[in-house]
Amino acid sequence: MKQKKLGSLLVVMLAAVLVLGACSSNGSSGGSSDKDTITVWTMTPELEDFVKEYEDESGVKVEVQAIPWDNAHDKLLTAVASGKGPDVLQIGTTWVAEFAEAGTFLDLTDYIDEYPNFNPDNFYESAVETTKYDGQTIGIPWYVDTRVLYYRTDLLEEVGYPEGPETWEDVKDAATQLAARGDDQYGIEIPQVDQNFPFMLAWENGWQYEEGEGAANFEKTGFKEGVELHHTFFEEGMAQLTEGKQLYQAFSDGSKPMFFSGPWEINSINEQIPELEGQWDVHVMPEAENNKSMIGGAHWTVFNNTEKVDEALDFINWMADPETQVSWYDTVTELPANMEAWEDPELADDDKISTFGKQLESTQAVPVIPEFETMAQELIDTLEQINRNDADIDKALEEYRNQVSSILSK
Amino acid sequence: MNKSKFNITPFLFIGPAVLLLFVFSFAPILVSLGISFTDMNLSGLANWSQINFVGFDNFVQLFQDEKFLQAMGNTFFYVIIGVPLAVGSSLLIAVLLNFFNNWVSSTFRVVYYVPSITNIVAIAVVWSFLYNQEYGLFNYLLSLINVDSVPWLEEPVVARLSLILLAVWKSNGVSMLIFLAALQSIPKMYYEAADIDGANRIQKFFKITLPSMGFATFFVTVTTLIGWLQFFEEPFVMTNGGPLNGTNSMALFIYQEGFQYSQFGYGAAASFVLFAIVIVATLVQFKLRKTD
Amino acid sequence: MELKNKFERAVVLFILFAGGLLVSLPFIWMILSSFKNDREVLSIPPTLFPENPTFEHYIELFQNLNFGVYLINTLIIVLFAMLGLLLNTMAGYGFGKFDFRFKEGWFMIVLVTMMIPGQVTMIPTYLILNEMGLTNTMAGIILPGLIAAFNIFLIRQFMVTIPDDLIEAARLDGAGEFYIFFKLIIPLAKPILAVQVILTFIASWNSFLWPLIVANDESLYTLSVGLALLQDENVTNYGLQMAGSAFMVVPIVVIFMIFQKYIVEGFNVSGIK
The missing domain is CATH 3.40.190.10 (Periplasmic binding protein-like II)
Structure with missing residues (x-):
């Protein structure tokens, strides 16, 4: 009787060690190690299905990790502390300053000219303002928000x-x-x-x-x-x-x-x-x-120690495209940061949304x-x-x- | 027991747990203690070379921070009123439940435990309604007996008391279970002997019941005290520390200043002030227990 | 103590009943609200019974939550938490029934870990896990929560009440230390272990923060994290939140029902003596 109990206990413990070991072995560090895969952190879970179109177009696999809003700050803190983050990261406009000060993001200044959709003139001026910190451009506007x-x-x-x-x-x-x-x-x-x-x-x-x-x-x-x-x-x-x-x-x-x-x-x-x-x-x-x-919303940023800068930027370029922005508006009714997207009848013909469009021309960032x-x-x-x-x-x-x-x- | 020579047995029992606790709980506390003497913020977290040692600056600053002092006062208020209420009411429920040994006790054990497993959002929604000054149920009931409406969550002192009521309601379940388990362990023959001596019920409660569950009462009191000193969730979801900072607690202050605003050094310092208070309160209890 | 007559019984029953109603109202409201439409959930004064009962929230829940993976992860965590409970029980017994050098000091270390708000140690703990290469692993999710000072303390308190003679007698009979622990102590501690199983199950079933922080991959998320995400997609949808909570609470109630009867099954120490 005694042996039986102790024996089964040992089996359970052994199994435990094995499971833990197996789970540990597939851990990866900092973004994804797979060459054709980029990891993206977002607070909008709907993005997961949304990126399929991009995956088909580019052949790059996008691993979306959704994070609940209330805990996103904690999650970002640990990423900053350990240097282990995603390749691409969504950031709310109000968090730009503190995380930029900590050097979380790659400076995109030198890449702005390389990608057509990064042109600051495409976006609401006050949205672009919040992508700048200490002379750097740390992000590209994704969607905007106003009152x-x-x-x-x-x-x-x-x-x-x-x-x-x-x-x-x-x-x-x-x-x-x-x-x-x-x-x-x-x-x-x-x-x-x-x-x-x-x-x-x-x-x-x-x-x-x-x-x-x-x-x-x-x-x-x-x-x-x-x-x-x-x-x-x-x-x-x-x-x-x-x-x-x-x-x-x-x-x-x-x-x-x-x-x-x-x-x-x-x-x-x-x-x-x-x-x-x-x-x-x-x-x-x-x-x-x-x-x-006020103008709020979110930007796309690149995590400072990613190895896949080009892939990350290509993805952001796709997200910033007027066409993508219209279909994102379709998906979750978040307002496009790209002004060209607002010419689409989907937005332009909607009276209530147009009021938001009009308000966006008179906004300021905190x-x-x-x-x-x-x-x-x-x-x-x-x-x-x-x-x-x-x-x-x-x-x-x-x-x-x-x-x-x-x-x-x- | 063999006290003269080294005995490995106890360490086989406590070893695994203490080792894990040391690595994942105690060591981080030591790290935090270190952080409390620095000006660490988000930049410091990313780049450790930017962290500066500031000695006791954080602590000095804390005791000049009106908001912190107010939070400390509120916390004492919570503890002084909340702890006796929480311990007393859970003991009362356990004693009442213990009168029965049929469907009544098994049903009501579940019922009285239910607040502990109710979703916090549901709690917030329902209690916000109960406490709503104009449309709430409590004030409606009071109006039936011609009592003026009470500003349940709109006036600092009243709001503190309202949160205590809510927290007592929510926390009773676990303590009740522990008291129940303890009540069950009191040998029946003690009561039978007392019956023979003609003791009445109150005498039996104070002479037999309470002393026999001293170990459980001690546990519940210590953990309840620690829990109330770290009072957090209720003000967090119901009032966010308001009105006028009147329901802010030390734990909520630590969360806001230290972690919402990423002032880790300052937050860690505040949590060690709280820690010192908790440890003093706990040691006092251990001392009192020894002298028993 | 026992009640003397029918009248006293009725009084106590009435108190229990009235208190019980008051205490379970939000819970009942939570369950019933999961069947209400979005509007009704937030109406003031709240309705108790749904006017137009609907299962839409449950349907949405089952369609959109990535159940398979999240459930398995959650169950793994629960399983290991039970192993942790064994370690906690062993430690509680060690502190309760043995004398050894620096016992008070070791026990103080255990207690100290209860005395600091969790957020304060979150980042250091994460950095330790990171140094050990355990980020983004199941081990990293499980280990920080495996041992709980609260549990060790609770078990110690109960172990103290077990008479030393009982253990000594077993030793004299030639029983090994672990045999004594498993065959004598554990059966004696049934009521408090039942409490522990309930508490441990609830805590691990609801695991939220560590799975979220340690995982860099959604394949390690738990049910709670999945639910939080689903609620983020439907911020104003309180009915869905209530359906989610009601769904999460069902296994807890089941476990509670099963184990609560051991709490009162009782052990009569003096009777064994």
Whole structure:
């Protein structure tokens, strides 16, 4: 009896060692070792099927590894730490600065002329801006993303804006009337945790961030106006400060007839609140001095120690092609970064998408500096102090500038 | 047991586990300790020559960082209220379940364990609804008895208490199982003897039940304390540390400052402050247990 | 302790019932929501029973998840976790029932590994795996999670309650140390081992972070990682998320049902003596 038990235990352990050994033997390092294979990391799993066309055309095998968004940062950190990464890597615009500073990407400057689709003139200027870090070009734009105003046409018509509000004054006027409809009725949903939104308000009031100026940037005109604009909506009850209904419910029952969001929301509204069809539309950002929205999205980059630079670049060249970009839009409704793709009837004839196209001509990228995320989060905290804790705006901003200078001096 | 000469047997038992733990858990902690005295960030991670030794700078800075001090205060708040609640409620459930020895206990063992295996997104959705100030179920029930609406997640102190309630709810399952296993190991004859002496139920609970499961209570208390000092998931999914940083915990602070923003040196330093607190709390418990 | 009469029984049952309902509500909601359409899932106030029950999320799940590979990987991890459980049990016994030099110190090392948030050691652990050439291997996925201080500590606490006389008696009978461990100790520790099996199964069945970080190839992904990807493709689709979680939870409930009865089967140490 005793022997039997111990014996079976030994067998299990032996089997374990063998399995582990077998699994270990097929490990490879840094990209794929196979000559005609490139590895691609993406946060969009749909890419896996999408690259088949390229594989057929080029004869190169593309091994796509999809990574869930929430854990992509961890995964990239370990790749940077060990130097073992893919050949081609998708990177979100907001992560460009910190990973570029760490030397994660190959500098593509010298290759720009070699591939026709890399020409910066093909892309939205503000998208190209975020591919540049410290004099290098680290990526080629893949898709872009921006924010516009979603509104209920029927309700806005009742308060005199059937085509949607043009300016922030219009928005405030409409929102005041709409909020006056009664208890639990609001004019608009104002984002409180979106890191880009307060910057958009500042840009629209004529503010600009200059890298050399540091904390002094936030003393320049326009910034305070943006913060005040944000605060007005809560102070005057046009927007709800606390967590209310789920947004689509509030949009569909009319208690929040306006909100800001990105392109994915179009499909999502069509699917989840189909009965609202014909009662809503999108409008470019309201104007103060201008109507700049943020530009986000993702770029294609090449991992610094890949051995397959040419193959990697050829793949990116294919992804950047206007035709590929249109069919990618078809697949997942992500907006093409290539401007020529926008001439395709698929996009040009769609009114709502065209509004995004129009907005993209008036966009700005958040500063490409590694400290941006920390700075933006501090700003969100500062706005919370102002909106929820009735902090004095001037004092809160002074405190914010101190925070920023300590962040930048780290 | 033979204490005078070296005996290899115990090392055969603990060896494999300790070796693996040393390589994959303990050694990384030593590395992190080293990192806490540097200014390592993402560039440093990629290129080690860019890492500078900064001595105790990170630690000095931490104790000047208002956000960190606030997170530390919040964490103590969580621990002081949460630990007794969590240990007490799981013990209570286990004792109640132990009264039965039929379908009731086997069914409710599953039922009370279920929060531990419920998807965190489902938890967040349902509890967000329960806690919603205007449309939530809790405030609706309160309105029926004419109590004003409570800002469950909208006011710092209330939000902390709300998260404690949620965490106690979620964490009861495992401790309950351990208490149940311990209750089962108490010999029945102890109670029979007490019955003969005419002891009442409360006397039996404090004189027999509690002392007999001291080993389990100790385990649950120590691990619950460690768990609550590292309170993370609830504020992470429910409030992300807000409102006004009022629900931020040390573990969440470490995650945000150190890893979202890639300030590894600073994050590691913060985690060793947390570590020091955990180790002191644990040693105190071991000492108290010894004097028992 | 026992309840004296019907009335007390009813009171306790009522408390258990009310508490149980409160406690399992989100779980019930999760299961029922997996049959709701996208809109209904997020409506406020939430509905409990689906208005128009649909299986679309489950169909989507089974069509799009690369089950074969992910399931095998997950099962391999579970299998090795059970081996790890054996090592944990051995270590718990070693710490609980033997005296040796620096015992307290060794045990402190074990406990210390519980005291630091996991993210802090993630990168160093990865670098160690990298130095050992274990990145992108199954071994690299399994090893970091094989031993858990929590388990060793729990088993040690229970081992302490086993009377020394019992073990001494077995030794006098000429039993070997491992024979004692497998034939005497393990049966005695059944209740706590049942708890351990449940906890270990859940942790390994849900393996997520290490498979994702160590793998440079989707062929090493687990079910959890696959699900996370599927959810990324359908960000606003809460029904699918709930279907995914409900699907993942079924084996856990089964394992729980099987092993929970050992928890109360009980061991009566004094009776053996």
